Amino acid sequence: MKIKYLLLKMQLIGCLLITITFSSCKKDKTTAVVNATPVTIGLYEYASDVDKRLLVPITKIGMQTVNYGTIFDTGSPGMTMDATGILPASMITSAGITVTGDSTVVNGITVTSKTSTISFGDATGTTTEYGNLAYANVTVGNSLGSLELKRVPFFLYYKIKDSKGTTYPAHSADVFGVGTGTSSTNTNISSPLKSYSYGTGLTSGFKLATLSSTSFLGTPTYVSNLLTVGLTSADLSSAGFIMHPLLPKYSYNPYIEGTLTYNNKTIDAVFLFDTGTPSVSTIEDKLAVAAVSLPTNTTVTLKTNQGFTYTYVTSNTGNLTQVANPNTTQDYRSIFSLDFFIKNEYLTNYASRIIGLKNN
Structure with missing residues (x-):
């Protein structure tokens, strides 16, 4: 994720937890295999203003x-959460x-003594979170549908500040x-x-449907059926996605090679399609x-x-689009913001390290 932070402390109201489970049945003392179905x-x-966000509700x-x-972010691997309101205030200084010893368990959350930082941005400016590796079960979703994630390794931070020295409020950038891929901070x-x-x-992965252009409003607006977790054989073969095997030279991160055409010239490019980038x-x-x-009414083709x-x-x-020099930013990736996802569907196959893209 390479972003200007749109600071948020979202309180999503009225969440009734629904844990999605799958059961099997027995017949003649043998266990029949029951195919799971995706959860949407x-x-x-x-x-x-012009900045947009796509948010995942976390309720437990x-x-x-x-x-x-x-922030639902296709551009980075891993969950980061501010410790405020999650850990007792006495633990946060x-x-x-x-943390006492190698780890401490509080309210079912294992907080390890492994400290580090996670930074977002490029050589022209970064935002950094400071914290610890932690593990916990996590429930995402709301009363209209949710799923439980077991023993998620995540980064629990106590402070976030930018390269100018500005410290941001708690939960500004969860x-x-x-x-x-894995986090550069900790491969866990x-x-x-x-x-x-x-x-x-089911194959490990997800599909993201095209976003609603009319639901980006000044208050968080729930849009149903956007995220499907679990991929079927039809998703992987006949759903119209163009599949892009990820490359070991990029450590299997979601970077895709191609070309960009703008202002009557074509250049080689490495793309990152990033829901974590709010506007530019x-x-x-x-x-x-x-x-x-780029001026208004400039045509860009990738x-x-x-x-x-x-x-x-x-x-x-x-x-909104800017042109930068990678020698200045120290970032070779051409990054496309949340606007891309209003017109295109996106698929990630974790098992085979593949990204799928589909015009819609």
């Missing part, structure tokens, strides 16, 4: 009932989280990172959806003289090495 839940859309961590909206941390019990007949897409062009925003093509036109209210 809604997410919340939110906007502040360990045995602690909570009520937070976390300005210097860190107090992240639900569903990207492939990866997508929390990998901690879901998929059952027989970034084209990394090594011939760019300085960072510049084409992946597997033949997926998408064209959009910039405006002053959406598809």
